[in-house]
Amino acid sequence: MLFHSIRGVPAIDPEKCMGCGACASKCPTDSLTLHRTRDSILLELNVARCIRCAYCAEACPNNAITIEDKYTVIGRSREELAIRVIVPLARCDSCGEPLRHSAREVELAREKVPDLNVIKLCDKCKVKRVLAR
Amino acid sequence: MIDRLRECGLRDFTYIDDETVTTCVRPEELSQILRCLILRAGLHFSTCVGVDVRGLGEQGIEIYYIVSGKKLRLLLRTSVAPSEKIEVPLDLPCTYWCLHEARDLVGLNLRNEVYTYRFVLPDSYPRSVCPLRKDYQYSERPLTKCVQEMPTRPEKAITLFPHIPYFYEHEDFIVYVDVDKIVDFEYRGFYNHRGIEKVGETRLKADQVPFIAERICGICGYTHSCAYCQAVESALRIDIPESARLTRTLLLEVERIESHLLWLAILCYMINLRDLFLKLMRCREHVMSMGEILTGNRKMYGINVIGGVRDFITSERIEKAARLFSELKTQCTKLLQELKSSERLRAATRGVGTLSREDALITGAVGPVARASGIDYDVRKYLPYAAYSQVSFSIPVYSEGDVYSRALVRIDETLESIDIIDQVLGMSRALLEKPHRSEYEWLPCRVGVGMTEAPRGEDVHFIITGHDLRLYRWRVRAPTYANLPSLWKSLIGEKLEHANLIIASIDPCLACTDRLVVVDTGLGKVRKITRLVEVREA
Numbered sequence: 001m002l003f004h005s006i007r008g009v010p011a012i013d014p015e016k017c018m019g020c021g022a023c024a025s026k027c028p029t030d031s032l033t034l035h036r037t038r039d040s041i042l043l044e045l046n047v048a049r050c051i052r053c054a055y056c057a058e059a060c061p062n063n064a065i066t067i068e069d070k071y072t073v074i075g076r077s078r079e080e081l082a083i084r085v086i087v088p089l090a091r092c093d094s095c096g097e098p099l100r101h102s103a104r105e106v107e108l109a110r111e112k113v114p115d116l117n118v119i120k121l122c123d124k125c126k127v128k129r130v131l132a133r
Numbered sequence: 134m135i136d137r138l139r140e141c142g143l144r145d146f147t148y149i150d151d152e153t154v155t156t157c158v159r160p161e162e163l164s165q166i167l168r169c170l171i172l173r174a175g176l177h178f179s180t181c182v183g184v185d186v187r188g189l190g191e192q193g194i195e196i197y198y199i200v201s202g203k204k205l206r207l208l209l210r211t212s213v214a215p216s217e218k219i220e221v222p223l224d225l226p227c228t229y230w231c232l233h234e235a236r237d238l239v240g241l242n243l244r245n246e247v248y249t250y251r252f253v254l255p256d257s258y259p260r261s262v263c264p265l266r267k268d269y270q271y272s273e274r275p276l277t278k279c280v281q282e283m284p285t286r287p288e289k290a291i292t293l294f295p296h297i298p299y300f301y302e303h304e305d306f307i308v309y310v311d312v313d314k315i316v317d318f319e320y321r322g323f324y325n326h327r328g329i330e331k332v333g334e335t336r337l338k339a340d341q342v343p344f345i346a347e348r349i350c351g352i353c354g355y356t357h358s359c360a361y362c363q364a365v366e367s368a369l370r371i372d373i374p375e376s377a378r379l380t381r382t383l384l385l386e387v388e389r390i391e392s393h394l395l396w397l398a399i400l401c402y403m404i405n406l407r408d409l410f411l412k413l414m415r416c417r418e419h420v421m422s423m424g425e426i427l428t429g430n431r432k433m434y435g436i437n438v439i440g441g442v443r444d445f446i447t448s449e450r451i452e453k454a455a456r457l458f459s460e461l462k463t464q465c466t467k468l469l470q471e472l473k474s475s476e477r478l479r480a481a482t483r484g485v486g487t488l489s490r491e492d493a494l495i496t497g498a499v500g501p502v503a504r505a506s507g508i509d510y511d512v513r514k515y516l517p518y519a520a521y522s523q524v525s526f527s528i529p530v531y532s533e534g535d536v537y538s539r540a541l542v543r544i545d546e547t548l549e550s551i552d553i554i555d556q557v558l559g560m561s562r563a564l565l566e567k568p569h570r571s572e573y574e575w576l577p578c579r580v581g582v583g584m585t586e587a588p589r590g591e592d593v594h595f596i597i598t599g600h601d602l603r604l605y606r607w608r609v610r611a612p613t614y615a616n617l618p619s620l621w622k623s624l625i626g627e628k629l630e631h632a633n634l635i636i637a638s639i640d641p642c643l644a645c646t647d648r649l650v651v652v653d654t655g656l657g658k659v660r661k662i663t664r665l666v667e668v669r670e671a
């Protein structure tokens with residue numbers, strides 16, 4: 001069940017979110033946006049824009065979004081109404097540079113497909129390793 | 134039915150779905166064919182759609198005329214070369230608005246124009262810009278300058294109810310009077326162009342559009358999202374599950390009751406039945422709660438998707454709603470009977486604003502306005518959608534055509550809706566059956582039409598699919614758009630003191646006409662109109 005009594009503000013669980021952006025691409029109003037910084041992914045929810053459609057909750061592969069019973073939100077500025085989740089990126093095993101995927105995505109991939117040999121290397125280190133062979 | 138179409142000179146029909154046929158006609162024959170279809174064969178003219186087909190590898194503009202009858206929807210397709218002109222059939226006022234809309238939005242050339250000024254765009258929009266042409270980017274904002282294009286007449290003007298800039302929407306009902314008799318009428322709306330169709334064609338994906346469609350109107354939004362989904366389902370030939378059909382029927386009827394109760398309450402307010410006004414509004418509150426229990430939202434149910442509905446309805450929700458509904462039913466029925474037998478209602482509205490059957494036909498009136506004038510056109514019976522073929526109900530029709538019959542039609546319809554909801558809640562096992570939606574594959578260049586009977590009348594959505602889950606064209610014809618032209622016939626000759634009542638009697642919805650995304654709440658709606666009446670003395 002996506003909601004209990006009324007459809008309220010979506011809540012994002014920062015422990016579960018892996019910054020995949022599935023919710024942001026489904027959101028019809030652009031309330032959810034994904035920003036990339038050098039070492040993390042920032043998922044921002046603008047509650048004032050949200051129409052409580054619950055598409056994001058349906059789309060999330062990790063069930064990180066739940067629809068709360070709270071409908072009205074009050075704040076003095078748009079900034080106060082924003083909900084932000086910062087997801088750190090995975091790092092290269094050899095040089096420590098941030099990769100394109102988040103750490104949680106890599107974890108989840110390992111969990112889901114145990115025999116997959118996930119290589120956590122940045123592009124440069126991959127090239128180096130191939131050349132060294 | 135097909136024979137009657139042949140008599141009007143139409144050939145070579147292609148079926149889009151079981152009820153929709155399409156055929157091509159030449160532009161010069163069009164007026165003659167339309168006259169034959171509407172005046173002789175008795176079909177209903179729904180709307181026409183201008184499409185800029187240059188993105189489909191063709192030249193110029195195509196116009197689709199949508200004409201509907203019993204178990205048949207006809208799509209007449211005409212290609213117009215860039216330099217060619219289309220004639221406006223002057224004896225068919227139902228075609229005026231959509232042809233002028235095509236002129237303003239996609240740049241169609243018209244012969245014998247009725248409105249020489251910009252019609253569906255604000256006066257300040259530059260003449261050279263046609264916002265629905267494909268070479269116009271949706272993010273562009275044209276440079277505007279303040280001008281007034283609509284010609285003003287020399288008469289002395291007295292503004293009775295000034296425009297209050299507090300409202301988003303603004304329309305002018307200008308009545309010309311001789312002492313206290315209305316001798317002429319003019320309408321100017323469309324001051325606020327938001328380009329919701331453009332947004333649907335460019336920025337949004339097709340599966341996100343139902344939410345925007347739902348926000349076209351604040352009172353009957355669900356019917357728009359249903360009509361849109363049906364249009365896509367007819368274009369892609371998607372068969373939706375039984376449970377989704379029933380869910381749609383249930384919510385559509387909840388919405389109809391809610392909308393009619395609002396209108397009846399406002400009517401009571403206007404004719405000074407204040408206690409009934411309060412009682413009806415309280416009753417309406419419970420109807421809104423039903424929506425909330427079933428879908429989580431009082432309005433904007435957000436439950437429709439292409440191919441069915443979302444899995445929101447559970448057995449606990451149905452039980453809870455059924456319990457509320459059984460209380461509400463008796464209360465609501467009693468109130469409506471009280472209103473129906475009210476002497477005050479009869480005295481204030483009988484014989485006011487009469488619209489004859491012929492006038493209703495040629496102006497293309499729909500919904501309760503048409504049914505009060507003796508036309509039994511109701512999409513639920515003529516072209517059944519959702520689960521309307523499985524429930525039994527009757528269509529109330531009155532022949533007097535005055536405000537009183539419009540009120541009676543709405544009262545009777547509300548009672549019928551209560552009955553339909555009862556029947557659907559009785560089928561709760563089928564309602565809960567999974568899955569609630571069918572899978573589909575997106576195919577480009579398909580044409581589809583979806584029609585629903587909104588509380589205010591027939592609601593038409595027309596789509597052409599594009600590539601990658603996008604729409605090439607999306608056109609919305611909301612019911613008030615079709616009902617406003619009938620005011621020319623029903624206002625002229627009436628007394629000025631009745632003007633408000635007559636304008637309110639078509640249940641005008643500004644959001645419907647302008648296609649705005651504005652949530653219009655309760656009372657604001659009709660009071661807004663009464664403030665905007667302008668009177669000019671002859």
Ligand code: SF4
Pocket residue numbers: 010026027028029030031032045049050051052053054055056057
């Ligand atoms: S509920 Fe709908 S509008 Fe709100 S953030 Fe989620 S997808 Fe976007």
Ligand code: SF4
Pocket residue numbers: 012016017018019020021022023024043059060061062063064065
């Ligand atoms: S909330 Fe879910 S869908 Fe959105 S980015 Fe996080 S994991 Fe992906």
